[in-house]
Amino acid sequence: MTSVSSLSSSAITSQIATYESKLQAPITQLQSQVTADKAQISAWGKISGAVSTLSQSLSNIKDISSINNKSTNTTDKSVATVTASNSAASGTYNLTNVTLAKPQEIYSSLLGSGNSTLSGGNGSLVFTLKSGKSETVSIGSGSLTLNDVAAAIDKQAGGVQASVIGTSAGARLVLQSSGTGSSAAFTVSGTGALAQFDFNPSSSTANGGETLAQAAANASLTLNGVPIISPTNTLGSAIAGVTISLVGSGTTSLSVSSSPTNLSSSVQGVATSLNAAISTIAAATKFVPASSSNGSAQSGVLLGNFSATELKSELMTSISGLVSSGVSAGAAGLSINSSGAVSFNSTSFASEYAKNPAAVQKLVANLYQKLNTITASAIGSSGSSTSSAGTTAKSTGFIAAQTASLNGVITSIDSQVTQLTKQGSAALKNLESLYTTAETKASSASITQTYLNIFNSSSSTSGG
Structure with a gap:
């Protein structure tokens, strides 16, 4: 009789693991693609940030006429x-x-101290300016001092200002026109305790105790x-x-x-942000061959991406190919080397500006136009554009399109991974069920075989 035996538990586990590994292989491959796509999205995010900073710096050279030069x-x-x-x-x-040009200034005779009470009770002052304007300052009930009078005049904030100057012999009320020029001349007419401050140079009886210290003049x-x-x-x-x-x-x-000082500072800012943008793109598209120092070749996540490579090239060309009215970027102190490093020499800029300011200003204006076109293509413009339907919408750049495409791919892959995971889980459960059924049948067959062996053995003995 042929013997019947079942697979060992370890053998079954090994076969299930092998099958599970085969099911997981395409999922792992898809997940690796997601990781790579996310790395590209991150790289584009860094590039977008650097280009946005460049775009912001361009606003400082957008209107050359507004820069103090x-x-x-x-x-x-x-x-x-x-x-x-x-x-x-x-x-x-x-x-x-x-x-x-001078204001009119007059001063009173010595009148005790600034806090001394003026004799004669309350009163008012009328100031008449040469322009014909008249101002009245009234002092309410109560004792009057020079300080009270000066405070009341200044509170009105009209065509005359007042102060009190103290000396060892007493205090004086000083009145000065608020403005300068011959039209700021004024006369003073007082009542009550303030009549002593009358001043009118054209009248022999209305000068009181006031003295002209300075005439108003143009x-x-x-x-x-x-x-x-x-x-x-x-x-x-x-x-x-x-x-x-x-x-x-x-x-x-x-x-x-x-003077090129402010314009030079603005161009320096553009050069700095341009250098940062080119460096960011270079890092994402670099390729470093294997060597004894790095062991294996290294590459940026956007290596071979045409859009990234083209953006870097356009940014570099904006400097290397910039010429206006016979003045080149290099002559104006703005240069770029073969690796894309941008530098700015303010001394050279000032020297070229002194020779031909109009040409240098035009050069900077052309630089703005070139870079503004490049940055708008990459990240979109802040302005609005009109569509065929007549509606307006902000324009978007190709970086957003690249990112949207990658996100679309990731969403699609995530969906595939979910579907494959469900299918794999169902297949594993089915395989485990088959093994379980086979194990049960094998066990039953083994028991039957044992009984048959016993029966055959017993029959043989009895027959003998």
């Missing part, structure tokens, strides 16, 4: 100082025979030989785009010239 100088700052806007024309301006000077009269010490329209502040009498010379 004028410098000013004054040979004698004790006479005048000067500032200039971008629109100011370069030139040298001579200021001669400068006299300052500023006067000649600018390149042209006489100028001004009620203030600030000349904002004598030279277009230039503001002159007079600070003392005398003669001085002013100059306005082009």
Whole structure:
């Protein structure tokens, strides 16, 4: 008789493990693809961030006219100082025979101390400016002091200001016009205790105890030989785009010239962020051959990706191929080496700017246009575009498209993995069930075989 035996438990476990490994192989392969795709998404995220930073730095050179590129100088700052806007024309301006605009100032006779009560009770003051404007300051009931009078005048904040100056012999009320120029002259008419502060130079009976310390006067000077009269010490329209502040009498010379300082700083910022963007792309697309130091070849996760390689090339070309009005990027201090490292030399920039500021400004404007086009293609633009349907929407760049495509692939693979896992689990359960059934049948057959052996053995003995 042929014997019947079952597989050992370890043999069954081994066969199930082998089958399970075969089922897991395609799942593992798909999961490896997901890991690789996620690494690419991460790399694109870093590139997008670097390009966004570059795009932000470009805003500083978008409008060259808004960048202050004028410098000013004054040979004698004790006479005048000067500032200039971008629109100011370069030139040298001579200021001669400068006299300052002055406020009117009068002071009272000595009247005890600032806190001494004024005799004569309450009263009011009426200030009449040369312009014809009249202001009245009334003091309420109660005792009056010089300090009270000065506080009431200043509280009104009109055309006259007041202060109290104390001396060892007593205090004086000092009144000064708030503005300068001949139109700031004023007269004073007082009532009650304040009648003693009357002041009117045109009247022989209305000067009270007030003394004229300084008459109101206009500023006067000649600018390149042209006489100028001004009620203030600030000349904002004598030279277009230039503001002159007079600070003392005398003669001085002013100059306005082009200056690249702020523009240079903005270009430096663009160069720094451009360098970072190129370096980020280079890291993602690099290939390092095997050597004794690194053992095996190394490559970036985007090696061979056309979009990434092309973006790096375009960014590098924006510098290497930049020329405007006969001025190259290199002549203006902006250069890039073969590996993509960007550098900026502010000294060279200033030197070239001094030779031809218009050409350098145009060069920077062209740099903006090139890089803005490249960054907008990569990350989209912040503005809106109109579709054929008439609606507006922000444009998106190819990096977002690359990322969306990779996410779509990952979603699809995840779905396949889920399906394969379910199918594999069902197949394993079915195999285990088959083995269990086979084990049961084999065990039953083995028992039957044993009985048959016993029966045959007994029959043989009896027959003998």
